[in-house]
Amino acid sequence: MNNKSDFPSDFIWGVATSSYQIEGAADADGRTASIWDTFCRTPGKVAGGDTGERACEHYYRFREDVRLLADLGIKHYRFSIAWPRIYPEKGKLNREGLDFYRSLLNELKECGIQPLVTVYHWDLPQWIQDEGGWTNREAVDHYMEYARTLFEEFGREVPMWNTHNEPWCAAFLGYGVGVHAPGHRNWREAIAAAHHILLSHGLAVQAYREMGLTGQIGITLNLDHNDPASDREEDLEARRRHDGYLNRWFLDPVFKGAYPQDMMEWFLPHVGEYDFIQPGDLETIHEPGDLLGINYYSRGVIRSGTGHSMLLTDYVLPENSEVTDMGWEIHPESLHRLMQRLRKDYTSIPIFITENGAATKDVLENGKVEDEGRIRYVKAHLEQSLKFIRDGGNLKGYYLWSFLDNFEWAFGYEKRFGMVHVDYETQVRTPKASAYWYRDVMRRNGIAD
Numbered sequence: 001m002n003n004k005s006d007f008p009s010d011f012i013w014g015v016a017t018s019s020y021q022i023e024g025a026a027d028a029d030g031r032t033a034s035i036w037d038t039f040c041r042t043p044g045k046v047a048g049g050d051t052g053e054r055a056c057e058h059y060y061r062f063r064e065d066v067r068l069l070a071d072l073g074i075k076h077y078r079f080s081i082a083w084p085r086i087y088p089e090k091g092k093l094n095r096e097g098l099d100f101y102r103s104l105l106n107e108l109k110e111c112g113i114q115p116l117v118t119v120y121h122w123d124l125p126q127w128i129q130d131e132g133g134w135t136n137r138e139a140v141d142h143y144m145e146y147a148r149t150l151f152e153e154f155g156r157e158v159p160m161w162n163t164h165n166e167p168w169c170a171a172f173l174g175y176g177v178g179v180h181a182p183g184h185r186n187w188r189e190a191i192a193a194a195h196h197i198l199l200s201h202g203l204a205v206q207a208y209r210e211m212g213l214t215g216q217i218g219i220t221l222n223l224d225h226n227d228p229a230s231d232r233e234e235d236l237e238a239r240r241r242h243d244g245y246l247n248r249w250f251l252d253p254v255f256k257g258a259y260p261q262d263m264m265e266w267f268l269p270h271v272g273e274y275d276f277i278q279p280g281d282l283e284t285i286h287e288p289g290d291l292l293g294i295n296y297y298s299r300g301v302i303r304s305g306t307g308h309s310m311l312l313t314d315y316v317l318p319e320n321s322e323v324t325d326m327g328w329e330i331h332p333e334s335l336h337r338l339m340q341r342l343r344k345d346y347t348s349i350p351i352f353i354t355e356n357g358a359a360t361k362d363v364l365e366n367g368k369v370e371d372e373g374r375i376r377y378v379k380a381h382l383e384q385s386l387k388f389i390r391d392g393g394n395l396k397g398y399y400l401w402s403f404l405d406n407f408e409w410a411f412g413y414e415k416r417f418g419m420v421h422v423d424y425e426t427q428v429r430t431p432k433a434s435a436y437w438y439r440d441v442m443r444r445n446g447i448a449d
């Protein structure tokens with residue numbers, strides 16, 4: 001059957017999660033604290049004082065969760081590994097941590113589900129933060145030891161890898177804005193952290209290849225497309241800075257081997273000196289790998305202002321915009337514009353949308369959740385994805401965020417992104433209407449009504 005809404009026959013359909021957001025079992029089998037455990041215990045940092053201590057108890061329920069994935073027709077699953085389970089202390093490899101992921105991978109295999117593994121999705125071991133975390137170049141060595149261990153253990157059965165999830169968030173929200181762990185507000189730290197994360201990405205791609213592994217590996221970036229709030233010169237410049245901060249600061253080094261000059265200058269008064277950039281680093285970072293993962297949620301409309309005190313920008317929510325429960329503007333065309341730009345300015349390597357989805361106000365009633373808003377959101381973004389493919393774009397897959405309702409970082413459990421509802425008292429999982437809708441999409445390899 002060939003109709004207008006068909007995707008290429010090898011298109012990858014999946015769902016995504018991350019370790020800290022679903023696993024719980026914070027003290028199990030030798031795991032030690034991550035920076036998120038510490039952050040959650042700091043009063044005022046996370047809504048409702050929520051923590052990831054229990055989350056979805058996926059650590060104990062992974063078998064039923066994988067069966068549920070299979071029942072819902074999911075063939076591809078993106079998840080991350082919890083670093084403090086693997087290296088709970090400096091130099092100490094924890095076999096029990098590896099065993100958990102070995103069991104998870106076995107279960108997935110039995111159900112015919114292909115994994116995409118993210119090495120780092122923000123749960124840095126606290127012992128590394130105690131040495132300065134990502135601001136200390138030694139974190140790169142620790143990351144490499146950890147990544148090599150994963151490649152050795154799982155490299156042959158995992159066909160796809162993400163070195164990092166959204167370095168912008170890990171570095172800039174964690175060390176600059178302070179709304180993510182470790183909650184620092186220091187732009188020199190943020191920019192050094194971003195550099196070390198990027199460096200570890202490049203080194204991990206090299207190590208992966210040196211080990212003779214033949215799957216696909218690449219980084220996942222959170223990118224947006226942005227527009228100026230007006231044609232005034234100061235707003236045009238504000239938009240350009242926002243773009244430099246969110247997009248170009250990561251895309252340029254990875255795909256062009258250099259940080260953007262205008263942003264180097266803008267950051268300079270905050271950084272003091274770029275002494276953490278060493279000769280050869282940018283050549284290492286200039287190593288995109290085999291794929292580019294993009295996480296897309298919204299666009300930014302930007303004007304000159306003081307809301308962001310370092311960047312001197314404000315977000316503007318255009319009148320009559322439709323927003324999700326996060327307050328983020330729904331703007332599917334910007335996903336298409338973003339991918340066109342990537343293709344024009346940066347790369348033609350395969351792109352995977354490794355996250356896209358919406359938080360909606362879901363109510364469980366008579367065993368059902370009617371999440372029309374999520375269906376509409378995903379559908380609109382799939383239409384734009386298909387348009388990009390038709391235009392000749394190299395988009396290879398789509399992973400919906402998220403499989404389960406989960407711990408939404410600083411928002412705690414208040415925001416629900418899952419296509420499966422989780423009752424956090426009973427841990428009962430209930431697929432929402434969107435899960436059945438998505439199953440139809442995957443079945444017909446095209447957008448269902």
Ligand code: GBH
Nearest residue numbers: 018165166169222295297355401408409417
């Ligand atoms: C992703 O982050 C995460 O990978 C995932 O763990 C998380 O659960 C999911 O999205 C949903 O939030 O207003 O300055 O923050 C997405 C983070 C949010 C980063 C929107 C960019 C816009 C700029 N993105 N944000 S700002």
